[in-house]
Amino acid sequence: MSDVSGSELRALMARVPSVEKVMASAEFAALIVEYGRTQVLGAVREALDRWRAGAQSGDASLSALDVAQLKSSVEAALRMRNESRLRSVFNLTGTVLHTNLGRALLPDEAVQAVMKALTQPANLEFDLGTGKRGDRDDLIDDLICELTGAEAATVVNNNAAAVLLTLSALASKKEVIVSRGELVEIGGAFRIPDIMSRAGAKLREVGTTNRTHLKDYEEAIGPQTALLMKVHASNYAISGFTKEVALDEIAPLAHTRGLAVAVDLGSGTLVDLSQWGLPRETTVRETVEAGADIVTFSGDKLLGGPQAGLIVGRRDLIAKIKKHPLKRALRVGKLTLAALEPVLQLYRAPERLTQRLTTLRLLTRAAGDIRLAAERVQPALQHALGERYAVTAEPMFSQIGSGALPVDVLPSYGLVVKTVDGKRGGRQLLALEKRLREMARPVIGRIADDALRLDLRCLEAADEAELIEQLKGVRA
Numbered sequence: 001m002s003d004v005s006g007s008e009l010r011a012l013m014a015r016v017p018s019v020e021k022v023m024a025s026a027e028f029a030a031l032i033v034e035y036g037r038t039q040v041l042g043a044v045r046e047a048l049d050r051w052r053a054g055a056q057s058g059d060a061s062l063s064a065l066d067v068a069q070l071k072s073s074v075e076a077a078l079r080m081r082n083e084s085r086l087r088s089v090f091n092l093t094g095t096v097l098h099t100n101l102g103r104a105l106l107p108d109e110a111v112q113a114v115m116k117a118l119t120q121p122a123n124l125e126f127d128l129g130t131g132k133r134g135d136r137d138d139l140i141d142d143l144i145c146e147l148t149g150a151e152a153a154t155v156v157n158n159n160a161a162a163v164l165l166t167l168s169a170l171a172s173k174k175e176v177i178v179s180r181g182e183l184v185e186i187g188g189a190f191r192i193p194d195i196m197s198r199a200g201a202k203l204r205e206v207g208t209t210n211r212t213h214l215k216d217y218e219e220a221i222g223p224q225t226a227l228l229m230k231v232h233a234s235n236y237a238i239s240g241f242t243k244e245v246a247l248d249e250i251a252p253l254a255h256t257r258g259l260a261v262a263v264d265l266g267s268g269t270l271v272d273l274s275q276w277g278l279p280r281e282t283t284v285r286e287t288v289e290a291g292a293d294i295v296t297f298s299g300d301k302l303l304g305g306p307q308a309g310l311i312v313g314r315r316d317l318i319a320k321i322k323k324h325p326l327k328r329a330l331r332v333g334k335l336t337l338a339a340l341e342p343v344l345q346l347y348r349a350p351e352r353l354t355q356r357l358t359t360l361r362l363l364t365r366a367a368g369d370i371r372l373a374a375e376r377v378q379p380a381l382q383h384a385l386g387e388r389y390a391v392t393a394e395p396m397f398s399q400i401g402s403g404a405l406p407v408d409v410l411p412s413y414g415l416v417v418k419t420v421d422g423k424r425g426g427r428q429l430l431a432l433e434k435r436l437r438e439m440a441r442p443v444i445g446r447i448a449d450d451a452l453r454l455d456l457r458c459l460e461a462a463d464e465a466e467l468i469e470q471l472k473g474v475r476a
Helices: 006-014 019-024 025-036 037-056 067-082 108-119 141-148 159-169 193-196 214-220 247-256 286-291 314-324 324-330 332-346 352-354 358-363 368-383 426-437 461-472
Strands: 096-097 154-158 176-180 202-206 225-232 259-264 294-298 309-312 389-401 409-417 446-448 449-453
Touching: 006 037, 019 025, 019 037, 019 368, 025 067, 037 067, 037 141, 096 294, 108 332, 108 449, 141 154, 141 193, 141 286, 141 309, 154 159, 154 314, 154 324, 154 332, 159 193, 159 214, 159 225, 159 259, 159 294, 159 314, 159 324, 176 214, 193 202, 193 214, 193 449, 202 214, 214 247, 225 247, 259 286, 286 294, 286 309, 294 314, 314 324, 332 352, 352 358, 368 389, 368 461, 389 449, 409 426, 426 446, 426 449
Parallel strands: 096 389, 176 202, 176 225, 225 259, 259 294
Antiparallel strands: 154 309, 294 309, 389 409, 409 449, 446 449
C-alpha cells in the first residue's frame, strides 16, 4: 500500500491508546500476573510501535488497536518469548542413542535423585563422617570401582574431557604411541591427534591404517614415551586385510618398559550386551583385567546415564589426574552425580536391567511389539496427513547410536510416508518433515528412499498416547 498523507497519519496516530491505558485495562491484568509487569509493558510498547510503523505505510488496521485483539497479539509474543528453547521431541529417527537428541534417557530413579538435588541442599563436598570438607568423587568412587574392578575412579563432564585430562596429566611434553588405525574422529570434529596436541602430548603413530603389529609398538618406545594408548573405533569399522594388537599383548610390553597403557573405550559398557542379543562389546571390567592402567568411557551412551566422562584405573595414576589443574575446570556438578549414582546402582542387579534401565529397554524392545505400536499410530497419522500421502506400517532397522555402534542395526518397525501419486516428491516430503518438526511436540523422523520414515522403537506407551492425541488435533 502507498504511504498515507500527513493529515490521515495524524488522525490514525490519535487513535492509538496510551500504554498506561492498555496496562490498566482488565484484559491485561491476567497477563501481568502471569508474565510480570516489566515483560508485558515491553511487549505492549513493541506491539504499538509495530502498528505505528504499519500505519505510516498504510498497512494498519484499526481493529488491531482493540484491547482484546491487542491482548491476543501481546500474549502470543510473550508466549513465544518465554517458550524454552530446549523442547521435548518424539525421537522417531531409529537411532536410540542420538547425539543430537540428547542420547540416553534416564531411568526414574535418576530423575527422582536429580529432582531432590535440585530442591534440597546435599553433601556434595561435605564429609558427613568427619564434618569436614570432602571430595565429590567420593560419592561414587567406591561404586564405580565395584562395577569395573578398578582401584580408583574420577568423573568429568564427558569422555572427550576424560581423554584430554588423562593426556594432560600423564603425558604432557612426552610421546603417546597410538596405532594409525585408531586415530579416530567422532562427532563435533573430536580428533585424537587434535586432543593430543591440546593436551601438550606428542603423537607417535605406529603401523598402518589397516595393520599394526606388536613390534611396531616395541620399536617406537623411547626415552620420551609416556603412554601406550588404544582407542576403541566405536563409530567406524575396518574390514578385510586387517590386524590390530590386543590389549593383553600391549600391556605386558608397556609394563616391562615401566610404562602405562591408557584405553579410550568411548561408549563403554559395564555388562556383556550379547546376553540380550546385542552386539558384543568389551566391558570396562574386561579392559581393566586385560591390563589397562587407565580407561576412559562415556556415561550417556551404552552405560545409559547422564553426560559424563568416567576415568578408572590405577590409584596412583588417578590421584595424579585429580591433582591436575584441568580437573577443576572439567569436573561435574551435583546434578550429574545425582543422576549417575542411581544409574550405576542398577548394574548391581544386571538381571533386571532390561526393565529398569531405559536405554537397554529400548535397545532390547521386540520388533513385534513395535509393529503393534505402528499399527495403532498409523490411522491417526493417515488421518492427519490426508489423501495426498499414503502411510503404511513396515519393517525397518534401528541404529544403536550415531556415535556408539553406528554400524550395528536392530530389527524394528515404523511408519513409511510416501506421496500418493507415486512420484519422488522430494519437496513435498521436506515440507512434511518440516511440518512435523513444527508441532507442539516436534516429531523427528528421517527421509530416505523417497519416503519419510518414522521408526517407533523409541516410542513407548505414554509417548504413543501423546503422539496419537497430538495427531488428532492436526487437520489434513
